Amino acid sequence: MASNSFGHAFRVTTFGESHGPAVGCVIDGCPPNHALDLAAVQAFLSRRRPGQSKLVTPRDEEDKVEVLSGLDLESGKTLGTPICLVVRNQDQRSSSYDDWHHIYRPSHADFGYDAKYGIRAWQGGGRSSARETVGRVAAGAVAEQVLTARFPTLRIVAWVERVHRLDARGDIDPLTVTREAVDGHPTRCPHAQHAAAMETAILAAKKNGDSLGGYLRLLVHGVPPGLGEPVFDKLDALLAQAFLSLPACKGVEVGSGFSGPELTGLEHNDHYRWDGDPKAMSTSTNRSGGIQGGISNGMPLDLRLVFKPTATVLKPQPSADDAGNNVDLQAKGRHDPCVLPRAVPIVEAMTALVLADCWLRQRGQVGDPWPGLDGPLKG
Structure with a gap:
């Protein structure tokens, strides 16, 4: 199985x-x-972590991280060698999947894995499960520390903006959202009234054996200008790849995104300005989402992500098995009725991985600091 690694200079392999x-x-x-x-x-x-609230899967995992390599035992500092982080699984219940050994679950990766490899880990979905993202989050937590040591004002914040048809977008000022506010409610929506309505909707879907999807919003403050590579490794392309590699993520919108065509070119353009400080370039608007030409411009990164409803629902469904039979499937087990609350830290972690990789690549090309951090660019 290929494609278990992500990044170039800051490279992560999950297992x-x-x-x-x-x-x-x-x-x-x-x-x-x-x-x-x-x-x-x-x-x-x-x-x-699963089991943190009634809105998510009750699978009870402590998710305690162990460091196997890469740190100095006395100082706790990184050695520059590979860092291996491991989390032991403690609460697997493979018997819940016994009836699915030969049946393909609707909108899951089961059939694709069988078609590609001729074998699959039918217990829990193997690496197609969101359990795989534990490694991503552990690595992203390291990446964020490395980034903020170099860029102290950098701040990555994601939150739930919409669940099903409940949309909080117009009532949240994205520039003021903090992680503390986001984590203040189990839905991870920073608006109290909308969060309560979302919780009610998620619990109703759970009680009905169904699931819901929605949108996440992501803002990254303090991003230096100059991150991202022109052409194929544009910053927005790398972020989109990172997010679309997550289970259930089906779309990414950068800046104005799909609403951009509602404006004319003159209306849509972000106009540059110096703000008095010779190092402080900004734009009057941020419809580009902080990225132009695939390179960060110093404005906040602004993206929206779409997550589909959880594929596992507890209602009977028609499906097919690997012997050529059309069958009925009654799912059971422990699953998230809505992936959005737990997707928030995963999205933040993937963002940190992309930015850490881009920073190290940039530093390798032109040194650190680079021209974009030295004030107005000279011709």
Whole structure:
């Protein structure tokens, strides 16, 4: 199975299956001499942990991270060697999947894996399960620490903006949202009234054996100008790849996104201006979402992500098996009625991985600091 690694200079490989002994990651390219805060890594993992509220799967995993390599045992600093982080699985219930051994679950990866490999981990979905994202979040927590050590004002914040038809977009000021506000409600929507309505809708779907999807919003403050590579490795392309590689993510919108065509070119353009500080370039609007020509321009990154409803529902459904029979499927087991609350830290982690990789690639090309951090660019 190929394609288990992500990134270039800051490269992450995830490993493990949903019902295997453990999941985790190996990080290549993390700079040496960084004092890694393992408590912060653990806190990041706990934000995506199952069983944290009645809105998510009741699978009871502690998700305690172990460091197998890459840290100095005395100082806790990174050595510059591969960092291996592992989380042991503790609450697998493979018997819940016994009836699905030969049946393809609707809108899951089961058939695709069989068609590609001729074998699949039918217990819990193997690596197609969202359990795989444990390694991504652990690596993203490391990446965020590396980034904020270099860029102290950098701040990555994602939140639930819409669940099904309940949309909080018009009532939230995205520039003021904090992680603390987002984590203040189990839905991870920072608007109290909308969060309560979303909770009611998710619980109703759960009670009915159904599921809901929706939108996440992502803002990244303090991004330096100059990140991203022209042409094929544009920053927005890398972010889209990162997000679309997540289970259930089906779309990414950058800046004005699909509403951009409602404006004319003159209306849509973001006009540059110096703000008095010779290092402070900004734009009067941010319809580009902080990225132009595939390169960050110093404005906040602004993206929206679409997540489909969880594919596993507890209602009977028609399906097919691997013997050529059309059958009925009655799903059981423990699943998220809505993936959005736990997707928030996963999206933040993937964002940190992309930005850390882009920073190290940029530093390798032109050094650190680079021209874009030195003030007005000279001809």
